[in-house]
Amino acid sequence: xxxxxxxxxxxxxxxxxxxxxxxxxxxxxxxxxxxxxxxxxxxxxxxxxxxxxxxxxxxxxxxxxxxxxxxxxxxxxxxxxxxxxxxxxxxxxxxxxxxxxxxxxxxxxxxxxxxxxxxxxxxxxxxxxxxxxxxxxxxxxxxxxxxxxxxxxxxxxxxxxxxxxxxxxxxxxxxxxxxxxxxxxxxxxxxxxxxxxxxxxxxxxxxxxxxxxx
Numbered sequence: 020x021x022x023x024x025x026x027x028x029x030x031x032x033x034x035x036x037x038x039x040x041x042x043x044x045x046x047x048x049x050x051x052x053x054x055x056x057x058x059x060x061x062x063x064x065x066x067x068x069x070x071x072x073x074x075x076x077x078x079x080x081x082x083x084x085x086x087x088x089x090x091x092x093x094x095x096x097x098x099x100x101x102x103x104x105x106x107x108x109x110x111x112x113x114x115x116x117x118x119x120x121x122x123x124x125x126x127x128x129x130x131x132x133x134x135x136x137x138x139x140x141x142x143x144x145x146x147x148x149x150x151x152x153x154x155x156x157x158x159x160x161x162x163x164x165x166x167x168x169x170x171x172x173x174x175x176x177x178x179x180x181x182x183x184x185x186x187x188x189x190x191x192x193x194x195x196x197x198x199x200x201x202x203x204x205x206x207x208x209x210x211x212x213x214x215x216x217x218x219x220x221x222x223x224x225x226x227x228x229x230x231x232x233x
Contacts, residue, residue, distance in 0.1 A: 050164075050179070054178065056178070058168050061168075061232060062231065063233050064228065065229050065231055067110035067184075067226045070184075071231060072136075074103060077182070078101050078102060079099065081139075082136075082146075083097070084096070084098075084136075084137070084145055084180075085097075085122050085132055085133070085134055086122070086132060086175045086177075087122050087126040087128075087131070087175075088128075088129060088175060090167075090169055093167070094125055095122065095153075095159075096116075098114055101114035101134075103184075106223060107225075110226040111189065111224065111225050111226060112134060112184065112186050113224075115194075115220070115221050116219060116222055117211070117219055117220075118193070118215070118220050121153050121154040123191075126222065127188065127191060130187065131188060131224075132186055133170065133175065135176045135183050135184075136183075137177075137179060138181055141165070141179055144164050147159070148163070165179050170228065170230070171228075182230070182232075183229070183230040183231075184228070184229050184230075185228035185230075186225060186226055186227060187224060188223075189225050190222070191220050191222050192220065192221050194208050194218045194219045194221060195208075195218065196208050
């Protein structure tokens with residue numbers, strides 16, 4: 020990926036200097052209680068350096084729900100490859116996505132998106148976002164048990180999330196087999212292109228807001 024050679028400052032580790040008990044609820048809310056509350060009732064803003072869990076758990080185990088679009092029309096997908104660190108001296112996320120993802124199309128259109136993370140009790144709800152595309156039908160978004168909510172800046176996410184990261188799109192670059200030096204990684208890139216007819220995209224987004232459950 021010739022375009023991303025200057026981006027080597029991007030860290031694959033989250034900053035672990037988190038505040039004790041950040042984002043933990045003193046009282047667990049039921050689904051109905053969550054649905055009835057506003058964004059400001061449920062979430063508080065924190066700094067990116069205070070994200071209360073490590074990235075290996077949040078993305079590698081829990082997965083991220085990416086959401087792009089506005090209230091009138093938005094779409095979500097599940098992502099399990101990515102992380103965050105420092106790029107251009109700013110806290111920045113990175114993701115590796117198939118070029119055909121409809122959510123990626125909306126990310127490029129709006130130039131903003133959210134990453135949401137959930138407790139294990141919502142795993143089945145989260146995985147539903149990976150079972151169909153939202154390009155030709157809005158049934159996926161209509162049928163989810165999760166409750167859509169606007170952030171203060173107008174991006175879309177879900178009330179049931181324990182953590183929401185808002186991002187401003189910085190760069191979308193296309194992977195190339197020539198940029199990979201391990202056998203496994205190069206094979207993945209080549210096989211994925213053979214299957215879909217397009218190489219994956221690497222997406223970088225500046226973190227503009229971080230919200231955790233109160």
